[in-house]
Amino acid sequence: MDSLIRDFRTAFAEMKGDKLAETLRPDVQANPAKFLTLWGRGSLREATSDLNFLFYSDPSRFRMSAEETTGWFEIYLTYWKAIGEILAAEGLRNDAKSSKPSWTKVYEAWKDLTLQVIRGYTHYEFENWTIPCLYVAGKYLRLFAIRADEERKNGNEDADETVMQDDFDPEAVEHKMLEDCTRHLNRIFQTCLNDRAPLEESRKWGIYYAINLLFKSYFKLNSATLSKNVLKAIQAGRGDMPTLDKFPKSQQVTFKYYEGVLAFLEENYEEAEQHLTMAWHMCHKDAKRNLELILTYLIPCHLLTTHTLPSSQLLAPFPRLQKLFLPLGEAIKKADLHAFDLALRDGEDEFIKRRIYLTLERGRDIALRNLLRKVFIAGGFEPAKDGGAPVRRTRVPVAEFAAAIKISGGEDIDTDEVECLLANMIYKNLMKGYIAHERGIVVLSKNGAFPGTKV
Numbered sequence: 081m082d083s084l085i086r087d088f089r090t091a092f093a094e095m096k097g098d099k100l101a102e103t104l105r106p107d108v109q110a111n112p113a114k115f116l117t118l119w120g121r122g123s124l125r126e127a128t129s130d131l132n133f134l135f136y137s138d139p140s141r142f143r144m145s146a147e148e149t150t151g152w153f154e155i156y157l158t159y160w161k162a163i164g165e166i167l168a169a170e171g172l173r174n175d176a177k178s179s180k181p182s183w184t185k186v187y188e189a190w191k192d193l194t195l196q197v198i199r200g201y202t203h204y205e206f207e208n209w210t211i212p213c214l215y216v217a218g219k220y221l222r223l224f225a226i227r228a229d230e231e232r233k234n235g236n237e238d239a240d241e242t243v244m245q246d247d248f249d250p251e252a253v254e255h256k257m258l259e260d261c262t263r264h265l266n267r268i269f270q271t272c273l274n275d276r277a278p279l280e281e282s283r284k285w286g287i288y289y290a291i292n293l294l295f296k297s298y299f300k301l302n303s304a305t306l307s308k309n310v311l312k313a314i315q316a317g318r319g320d321m322p323t324l325d326k327f328p329k330s331q332q333v334t335f336k337y338y339e340g341v342l343a344f345l346e347e348n349y350e351e352a353e354q355h356l357t358m359a360w361h362m363c364h365k366d367a368k369r370n371l372e373l374i375l376t377y378l379i380p381c382h383l384l385t386t387h388t389l390p391s392s393q394l395l396a397p398f399p400r401l402q403k404l405f406l407p408l409g410e411a412i413k414k415a416d417l418h419a420f421d422l423a424l425r426d427g428e429d430e431f432i433k434r435r436i437y438l439t440l441e442r443g444r445d446i447a448l449r450n451l452l453r454k455v456f457i458a459g460g461f462e463p464a465k466d467g468g469a470p471v472r473r474t475r476v477p478v479a480e481f482a483a484a485i486k487i488s489g490g491e492d493i494d495t496d497e498v499e500c501l502l503a504n505m506i507y508k509n510l511m512k513g514y515i516a517h518e519r520g521i522v523v524l525s526k527n528g529a530f531p532g533t534k535v
Contacts, residue, residue, distance in 0.1 A: 081118060081120075081130040081131065081134065081160070082134070083114075083117075083118075084103060084118055084156065085131075085134045085135075085156070087099070087102070087103045088100065088103050088152070088156070089141070091103065092142055092144070093142060095209050096209075097209045097210050097211060097212040097213070098212050100210055100212065101212035101213045101215060101216045104155075104159055104193075104197075104213055104216045104217065105220075106159075106162065106163060106166055106220055108167060108170055108172065109170065112167075112170075115163055115167060115172075116167065116172060118160065118163055119160070119163055119164050119167055119173070122164060127157065127160045131153055131156055131157055131160075135149050135152065136149065136153075145205060147203070147204045147205045148200075148204055148205060151199065151200040151205075152200070154196050154199075155196045155197060155213075158189075158192050158193040158196045161189050161192070162186070162189035162190045162192070162193050164189075165181070165185045165186045165190075166186050166189075168181035168185075169181045169183050169186050182228070182231060183227040183228040183230075183231045184228040184231065184232070184257065186224050186227070186228065187224040187225050187227075187228040187261075190217075190220055190221055190224050191221060191261075193217060194217040194218065194221045194268075195264070197213055197214055197217040198214070198217075198264075198267055198268060198271055200213075201214075201271050201275075201283060202271060207281070208275075208277070208281055208282055208285060208286075211272075211283060211285060211286040214268055214271070214286050214289075215286065215289050218264075218265055218293050221261055221265070222258070222261055222265065222293055222296065225257040225258045225260065225261035226257075226258060226300070228257040229255055229256060229257045229258055232256065232257075233254055255300070255301050258297060259301060261297060262294065262297045262301070262306075265290065265297060268286075268290045268293075269287065269290040269291060269310065269313075271283060272284055272285075272286045272290055273287055273313060279322060284320070284321050284322060285322065287314075287321065288324070288327050288331040288332075288334075288335050289331055291310055291314070291335060292331060292334040292335055292338070294307070294310055295307050295310070295334075295335075296338075299338070299341075304341070304345060308342065311339070311342070329362055329364075332359075332362055333362045333363045333370065334359075336356070336358045336359035337359040337373065337374055339355045340352045340353075340354075340355030340374075340377060340378075341356075341377055341435075343355060344377050344380075344381065344435075347439075349380075349381050349384050349439075350385055352377065352381050353385055356374055356377055356378040356381060357378065360375070368398070371397075371398070372398045372400065372401060375390070375394075375395075375398065375401055376401065376434055376436065377436065379401070380436050380439040380443075383439075383443050384439065384442060384443075387446050387449075387532060389412060390409065392406070403427075404427050404430060404431070407419070407422075407426070407427075408420060408424065408427075408440065408443060411423055411447055412443060412446050412447045415447055415448075415450035415451035415453075416447070417444065417447055417448065417451065417488040417489040417490075418488060418489055418490040420444055420447045421444075424437075424440060424441060445504075445508060445510060446510075448485070448501065448505065449505060449510040449511065449530060449533075451484055451488050452481060452484070452511060452530070453529075453533055454484070455480055455481055455484045456473075456476060456524060456529060456530070457472075459472065459473040459476055462474075472526075472529075474523060474524045474525070474526055474529065475521050475522070475523055475524075476521060476524065477520060477521050477522075478495060478498055478499060478502070478515070478521060478522060479495075479520065481498055481522065482498040485498060485501070495520075499517065502515055502522055503515060510530070510531070511524070511529065511530055512524065512525035512529055512530075512531060
């Protein structure tokens with residue numbers, strides 16, 4: 081305990097928030113001997129006595145207000161209890177009290193610590209330079225909640241708790257701890273958002289870290305729509321907040337990524353493209369996993385907004401994305417409807433998991449546009465009149481389009497279906513012209529029959 085509080089005093093004297101937060105980081109696996117020494121014999125009485133001396137009686141103690149002293153005393157006592165549960169769950173404790181360890185107990189103990197840290201800002205006058213302590217508390221609260229839910233899912237904890245319930249909800253049980261966690265993460269968010277101190281002393285500097293933790297948790301719970309409430313709160317209080325570019329770049333990237341994904345899920349692809357492009361440009365070049373996540377949504381956005389496909393060079397560092405997107409891209413370039421359908425089917429599970437299936441499905445319109453364009457170009461030119469330049473044939477029989485669609489799609493298709501597809505292409509401005517139903521032809525525009533393709 082002496083070593084822990086010595087590190088606390090050093091960080092506090094230097095007013096280094098990151099160093100202070102390190103004293104609360106529960107990386108037991110990284111240095112088990114350190115934490116076993118901290119746990120000692122597991123005596124609450126001894127731990128309380130040690131902390132009482134170090135915070136209240138030790139002549140060399142750091143001088144702080146009575147409120148702050150109480151707050152930090154409560155935090156480190158709760159931290160000590162949480163470390164005991166973590167050591168037990170990791171199988172590193174041998175005392176009798178660790179006979180039934182579980183990650184649920186770890187979560188509950190760490191939740192107590194998180195509440196004490198929040199209380200430090202609401203009741204004990206903690207200054208804003210200590211905000212990284214909120215980061216550590218929130219980050220590990222989420223991680224321990226996930227581990228506790230995984231443990232419950234595997235039947236290792238509270239296995240009989242759901243017996244004899246006629247309103248059993250398996251999804252609620254599966255994420256019980258994470259759902260509880262979001263409520264406390266929201267308290268961290270509100271603690272930062274509602275601070276009325278001047279900006280240089282404000283807790284608002286911790287707001288985007290809290291928001292990003294909430295976004296990650298809501299997406300894990302498949303409740304992404306709850307994130308919109310957070311965005312509304314940010315919009316309402318934006319006048320009293322530092323601008324996003326004043327925050328660490330890592331927080332900016334994460335926020336822009338989730339903001340882009342939320343716009344993507346609402347089918348606002350142009351806005352999603354803007355947010356995701358900002359995240360892509362700010363993301364560190366070595367953060368391959370993050371770059372891959374951004375591209376997962378940015379590529380479908382580009383496909384729909386600009387009708388462009390990713391190059392092999394862009395996807396080279398991302399084998400998983402190559403497997404997902406290159407077959408689709410090749411099918412679109414070749415105007416091969418059957419190959420597109422196969423690629424979509426082969427990646428269906430992964431596309432659905434990543435929430436991009438329905439968006440990619442719309443890419444078939446681009447493949448169809450390319451196919452119709454090929455038919456138009458293959459029709460050649462009409463004879464030149466009065467010595468003028470030749471003009472492409474603009475009256476194309478529906479039967480020619482039908483034959484191309486049948487060959488490319490590998491299935492029979494009747495004329496009515498073809499006309500329906502053509503009408504849809506005209507409506508979406510992927511093709512300019514009109515259908516002369518009685519004559520069985522499509523009359524295409526002489527200037528830009530297929531917008532954006534130089535034809």
